[in-house]
Amino acid sequence: MADNKFAAYICSGCGIGDVLNVGALEKIAQKEGKMAIVKNHPFLCNAEGVQLIKDDIANEGVTHLCIAACSRRAKAEAFSFPTVAVSRANLREGVLWVIAEGADHDEVRQEMAEDYVRMGCAEVKKMTLPGGNLKESSSKRILVVGGGMSGMTAALAAADAGYETVVVEKSGELGGFANKLLKRVPFSGPYAEPQPTGAANMTARVSHHPLIKVHLNSTLAETAGAPGRFNAKIAQESGAVAEELVGAIVQATGFTTYDIAKLPELGGGQANVVDQAGLEAMAKAANGGAIKRADGKEVKSVVFVQCAGQRDASGVHLPYCSGHCCATSIKQAMYFKDQNPDVDTVVIYQDLRVPGMGEDFYRSAQQKGVIFTKGKAGRVTGGDNCKVEFRDLILDEDTSAEADLVVLATGQVPSAGVNLDDWTATVTAAESGDETAKAKKIELQKTSVLNLTYRQGPDVPQFKYGFADSHFICFPYETRRTGIYAAGPVRRPMDMLQAQEDATGAALKAIQAVENAARGRAAHPRAWDLSFPKARLEGCTQCKRCTVECPFGAIDEDEKRFPLFNEERCRRCGTCMGACPVRVISFENYSCDTVGSQIKAVNIPDEFEEKPRILILACENDAYPALDMAGIQRITYSAYVRAIPVRCLGSVNTIWITDALNSGYDGVMMMGCKKGDDYQCHFVKGSEMAHYRMSKIGDTLKQLGLEPERVQTQEVAITDNARVARLIDEYVAQINEIGLSPMKGFG
Amino acid sequence: MTTANQNALAKYKNNFLKEVEANVEDGHWVKMCMQCGVCAGSCPLGPHWEHSPQKLFMMIRAGKREEVLGSDSMWMCTSCYNCIVRCPRKLPITHIMHGLANYAHRLDLAPKGQPTRDIAKLFWDNLAKTGRVNELKFSLAMYFKDGFGQGVKNAMAMQATGLGLLKAKRLNPMEIIGGHKCKDISGIKKMIAKAREIEDRRRGLA
Ligand code: SF4
């Protein structure tokens, strides 16, 4: 620590030197930034410029350097100096390209550049080089929970890539739901005929693969640890418990079919009304012959009712579409037509949805004479002569069709384990002594799939409609439990082909996770990151905000109820750092100080100069790139803003806001990703947390005697380059209207 | 096949669809319609008739035999081919429309007094007589198809046009007596009879 040596390098290339006074910037770095070495170079990112820096590191013992050139997102390879701490002052995308040309703007442009140099120097002084979290032994084995098509696909993908894999299957055989099917829909051209499921082949491959170990009739009794060091206790039928040490987990626990007994209005529970699974059983029993009903009568006419108990807006049944059932009904109608073309097969659909190449399959069924009717079924009566009453939506009339058999296309219900919201509420009640809650907790625990020992609950969080977690919009494989990946219909409704593709992806994610864990690095989306949060527990008040707010369940509690960080589970978002009211959590290269010192480094003009200063805290995943891209497109914005990239809006600690306002900034703009149900936040909850925290900042503002408009939070997508510039200019205009901050000069 | 006329048809069973497939030109395409409605939206006659091609095809599948064959919609088709060009399922819709019209006509289920049907009949009878269309007789037959009084009125209304055609030598008044014919009328008649026989046999209408 003693021998820190700070250096600043200012690039005058890319036109920077033509527009900015580089000599003045150098002086700032020297005098205010207190950099021991300050150099400028006309082309810093070329071999010569980089060599200049390398030489200083080697010969001058530079340990910390600030590169004042382009954005930190540019020239990352040229400016990669892994042995020293590096900060970047964004003169090109952040100043040169976004501030209007012309002498009128020379002064404010130069001031902006000088501030960025001050900030870069201040930041690097607070940084240390992350050491990583290399562990002696880290397991690269992969656990697959569920032995159906998804699970087997994931296991084979991982094992074929050379990773030892352990499969845990609840039932006595591999194959899952596919075992119940006579055939599956076709996956390859000409997409015309039902195909064998292939489950038997896969089962054989999995059973004989040298790298795959299968536990049948087994469930997970307990899963403890973190990526690279999960300890799974596997309860076997005999009562014995096997232990497996694994590095990552693929949860492929599939689905159950929606119970048709819940659909009495559609004949659920009545004779000769079956669901698709029921029809598969009949078709299997027929074994290529005529399909017969339970009463032995040969089926001569059959009606398929699509969307049975699905896409239901009333809130009683499934609100979603299960995606596979149209193609499945097409396939099942073919079972009849292929055996006997004279069987009348009618499919009543609302919208026939056949993803992938299903349209060809649909056509093939039409060729075979399957009748498709756009309609909405109202009432189905079973019995010897079944009747489906429906509204024909093309002919616009109420009508009916009679048949020997009615098949209801019901949906997929995910087997995702415990709903964590329910769990947390129950646990909280149980802890305060509620007896029924205690009993409920035991019951809930029994339905858990993973039985994680995480403080946040025994399973992965659930997404909409009870499906296992997924970063649905941007990174569908990601869950909020690092190293645990959901695949197949447990994640969203899907057919077998999609499930297999999904499982392959999940296997690859699991491989990444074990490799990253072994290298002591973070997982997605900061997979290169060696830093991890450290807490000064002496200062911790045990408020538990970090534990609760960490979107990834990375923080447990130790025996003394202090937060216990599991680095391998941590994604390095900094949400815990933003949450901590006493600011004891920090990363080596990102902390309350690295950002706080930048905020304080900015030169705040006094009120008579009439130059507002607005702080922008921009999420580095979307908002900061959008700002850069505004520059690349030469979209201009006000020179009164100073932008600091943050890992996630969730990492924004309110101290930064109050510090900024106290030291005379006129406004603070926070830019993060979309929050809410359709979030795009890379860290899922970070942006939402930030919005929530800022909604509470009103009191603080009031105490300071400031208007609520002085803090603004915006949702910005990576494509919003033109919009960010507009938002900035609008905000500057708004600040000018309410007037400059009265706090100037007190900071 | 005429017995089918009396058939009580079960709804949403294949019976009528199969009848159409067997007897209507390009009728085997009807099952391939995916009910997208593009034809209905493309047809310039759309607002003027009761059943769009889309609806007719659904009605066939729903077993509405009387309504389909009694519909005047397929008679309204102008053969603009908009629908054929646009149908994503490549149904030869125009041809099916004509096929349906023809089949309904043959079964005599087509609407009586439907103008297109009447004109088509007049045209065909005129043509089949001499092997050539006698334009003068055809026009007169059309004028007078709704009776003598109406015929005179029609003729008066078209007087100027008629005189113009005469002057320009586009109309020969002598055509009224016999008019010119094909050389081998009996050969033509035999040919038509044979064609009809083949078609009837193919459609089971013999
Ligand atoms: S940095 Fe993010 S993932 Fe890591 S412990 Fe803190 S809140 Fe959790």
Ligand code: SF4
């Ligand atoms: S060809 Fe006939 S049915 Fe088709 S769009 Fe034209 S008029 Fe309508």
Ligand code: SF4
């Ligand atoms: S355009 Fe073709 S597929 Fe669409 S409704 Fe008309 S006939 Fe059917």
